[in-house]
Amino acid sequence: MREQDFGVVRKPLSVLERIYGNGFVRKGLILAVLAAIWQVYGLYLDNPLLLPTFFATLRSFFERIASGELPLKALTSIEVLLQGYAIGLALALVFTIAAITTRIGNDLLETLTAMFNPLPAIALLPLALIWFGLGSPSIVFVLVHAVLWPVALNTHSGFQGVSGTLRMVGRNYGLSGVRYVWKILIPAAFPSILSGLKIGWAFAWRTLIAAELVFGTTSGSGGLGWFIYENKNTLDIPAVFAGLFTVILIGLLVESLIFRTVERHTVRRWGMHV
Amino acid sequence: MAPVQPLLQVDGVTLQYKTREHLVTATYRVSFDVHHSDRFVLLGPSGCGKSTLLKAVGGYLAPVEGRIRLKGRDVTRPGRDRVMVFQEFDQLLPWKTVRQNVMFALLESGTLAGREAEERAMTYIEKVNLTRFADAYPHTLSGGMKQRVAIARGMAMEPDVLLMDEPFAALDALTRRKMQDDLLQLWEGTGFTILFVTHSIPEAVRIGNRVLLLSPHPGQVWAELDSDGQDRVDSATGRRLSERIHDMLFAGHAVEDKAAARA
Numbered sequence: 001m002r003e004q005d006f007g008v009v010r011k012p013l014s015v016l017e018r019i020y021g022n023g024f025v026r027k028g029l030i031l032a033v034l035a036a037i038w039q040v041y042g043l044y045l046d047n048p049l050l051l052p053t054f055f056a057t058l059r060s061f062f063e064r065i066a067s068g069e070l071p072l073k074a075l076t077s078i079e080v081l082l083q084g085y086a087i088g089l090a091l092a093l094v095f096t097i098a099a100i101t102t103r104i105g106n107d108l109l110e111t112l113t114a115m116f117n118p119l120p121a122i123a124l125l126p127l128a129l130i131w132f133g134l135g136s137p138s139i140v141f142v143l144v145h146a147v148l149w150p151v152a153l154n155t156h157s158g159f160q161g162v163s164g165t166l167r168m169v170g171r172n173y174g175l176s177g178v179r180y181v182w183k184i185l186i187p188a189a190f191p192s193i194l195s196g197l198k199i200g201w202a203f204a205w206r207t208l209i210a211a212e213l214v215f216g217t218t219s220g221s222g223g224l225g226w227f228i229y230e231n232k233n234t235l236d237i238p239a240v241f242a243g244l245f246t247v248i249l250i251g252l253l254v255e256s257l258i259f260r261t262v263e264r265h266t267v268r269r270w271g272m273h274v
Numbered sequence: 275m276a277p278v279q280p281l282l283q284v285d286g287v288t289l290q291y292k293t294r295e296h297l298v299t300a301t302y303r304v305s306f307d308v309h310h311s312d313r314f315v316l317l318g319p320s321g322c323g324k325s326t327l328l329k330a331v332g333g334y335l336a337p338v339e340g341r342i343r344l345k346g347r348d349v350t351r352p353g354r355d356r357v358m359v360f361q362e363f364d365q366l367l368p369w370k371t372v373r374q375n376v377m378f379a380l381l382e383s384g385t386l387a388g389r390e391a392e393e394r395a396m397t398y399i400e401k402v403n404l405t406r407f408a409d410a411y412p413h414t415l416s417g418g419m420k421q422r423v424a425i426a427r428g429m430a431m432e433p434d435v436l437l438m439d440e441p442f443a444a445l446d447a448l449t450r451r452k453m454q455d456d457l458l459q460l461w462e463g464t465g466f467t468i469l470f471v472t473h474s475i476p477e478a479v480r481i482g483n484r485v486l487l488l489s490p491h492p493g494q495v496w497a498e499l500d501s502d503g504q505d506r507v508d509s510a511t512g513r514r515l516s517e518r519i520h521d522m523l524f525a526g527h528a529v530e531d532k533a534a535a536r537a
Contacts, residue, residue, distance in 0.1 A: 163362070165360050165362045165365045166364060166367070168329075168332075168334060168352070168358065168360070169360075169365050171352045172332070172352045172353075172356075172358055173378070173379050173382045173383040174352075174353070174384065188367075188368075266369070270368045270369045271411060271414070272368050
């Protein structure tokens with residue numbers, strides 16, 4: 001058989017094909033088109049109180065960053081968020097360990113998650129205000145609820161899904177107790193745990209911004225939600241958009257930088273992603 | 275010379291387990307001895323309790339009657355002196371490479387540490403011809419390769435007895451045949467003791483030097499046969515070993531007659 005009978009055996013793609021094959025490029029293109037539509041419509045509407053243009057928003061965004069106001073607000077938000085996230089994770093760990101070691105712990109976790117998981121955490125804010133007053137403890141309380149149940153639920157179902165074979169392998173080599181949980185159960189359940197962490201993060205971030213819209217965390221230095229609310233009151237709409245922009249940006253960064261990186265180095269490398 | 279004590283003694287072992295609705299007797303008063311360097315095969319149709327029996331030897335299940343002794347000591351729990359190789363491909367830890375999987379067993383069981391563990395791991399990975407894949411993650415390997423890693427991991431522990439629960443059952447016919455040859459070759463080199471469970475008659479005849487036939491519901495010892503792997507014609511009956519086994523397993527009436535005679 002002659003070589004040309006195959007047509008193409010192997011040939012490099014053209015530069016254009018390769019660029020278009022990159023997901024970031026395609027998504028960047030979509031964003032650029034959306035920004036263009038926004039800009040054109042903003043100019044056409046010519047009403048900065050309803051819809052400031054894309055570039056006005058961008059300008060406001062950079063001004064507020066330069067003045068240090070936005071970074072400070074973002075930092076305040078993230079600080080509170082991390083407190084709630086950490087406490088939520090710690091509690092989730094305690095609940096799931098109780099659930100896998102005792103039957104009553106299992107029943108407790110199942111009952112509690114069935115009750116609290118469908119309840120939007122923000123609905124607890126009025127109660128939290130009565131119990132903890134105006135301030136960050138109230139928000140942390142609500143955040144803990146946003147994080148605890150989805151993480152506990154996912155971790156627990158991950159543990160339950162660990163195959164009997166792997167469990168037997170672990171015991172064969174003498175693993176028991178904490179070492180067994182750490183060396184077998186947690187890595188084997190890691191895909192579920194990671195998706196629990198992601199859901200918990202997303203819930204916590206939304207809940208935080210929503211809670212901050214109701215009141216600033218501590219006297220004078222509220223977070224991003226409070227920044228949006230304040231600027232709406234002073235009718236500085238480009239700043240409202242800049243605040244929203246920051247909320248989206250931080251959400252995206254955490255998702256794509258932190259979680260995507262963890263995923264690439266763990267479940268994807270191990271072939272365990274679902 | 276003192277009389278040779280069997281390596282593994284299974285003596286009148288009755289095993290039961292509970293499902294959601296039933297208490298099932300898996301085996302009833304099964305006895306057999308495994309000697310050093312035996313390739314001992316437990317053969318029987320599904321429901322004869324052969325896998326349950328293997329798990330009991332592994333220490334995952336306590337007999338309700340009878341004793342299981344390894345080197346004269348009672349088996350009470352899983353241990354590094356009896357390593358299991360399973361049928362399922364997911365017996366490898368997916369988050370560890372081939373090398374790390376083998377080392378994991380050595381390190382966690384406290385068998386070896388550090389450099390020694392790595393050297394021993396690589397020795398056995400070489401024995402199963404996977405040196406090139408030492409740093410590959412299990413999900414990138416084929417089914418046969420995964421089973422070879424599991425065998426390497428088991429052998430690296432240098433256990434008193436390697437417990438194999440239908441390790442080749444999930445492989446395609448060609449790979450299966452190749453794996454059987456490879457296992458025999460490994461055995462030639464090291465002479466380790468194997469307790470092997472299968473429901474395939476040709477596999478039992480090829481792998482085993484001794485074959486224990488079990489009847490189903492509950493598992494009882496039916497016969498114990500010697501095999502030299504060649505499936506020879508028996509001079510007394512004029513039939514091949516595999517044919518004799520086949521007749522015994524599938525002559526359903528014979529089972530009931532035998533059971534009645536024993537009762």
